[in-house]
Amino acid sequence: MDQLEALNARMRVCLLCQAAGFFAWQAGGGVAASEQMPASLSATGLIVSLLGFGLWLVTISLYFMDARRAYKSVGYDVINDEWARDVRRRAAEAAFWVITLCTVLAMTLSNFGVEGALLLKILTGLSVSSFFVATVVYDRRGEGEEDAA
């Protein structure tokens, strides 16, 4: 595995951590601020939210540091080649369906009296995270050792 592929593998781990962190940050914050949730869950929600924010902040910083290293080692055109653009396009397409589904779900649940702010936080967190996860899933399809058939 060359240096670029090692960076790529680490960036994928960072993306998964960003997905988990962002979702925890948003969902935890939503639970902590919700008036519909039991008060006992408020503190837990706040802790989850802070941990999620911390994880997201650290891993997004590491991600951009690695992206900068990759850019410096081979240049933008190589790291942003056709396969990379195809992965992002497919991930955006997958995330679009998650966003659509989450919007329908939010509209439906809000009719049953579930707090709008709580729904917004949880479903937005899920939607954004789905893009990161889909990017990793699609990018992994390109894995394979030299000459693998």
Next chain:
Amino acid sequence: MSRSGLENAMKALRAEAGLTQADLAARVGVTRKTINTVENGVFTPSALLALKIARALGQPVEQVFWLSDEA
């Protein structure tokens, strides 16, 4: 048969030219992963990339890529 309907002889031609995937990737200006995915039929390249790959292998593009139903 490739799901995209595009077949290629990259692996054989690359071996014939004595190139690794990384060598070919460097010649074309893409990552090894891109060469790997095209070679294994996971990713269908654009016409531009197919032409660049063929040129890097020193072959006409139709010797490197062809439609499945032409095989």
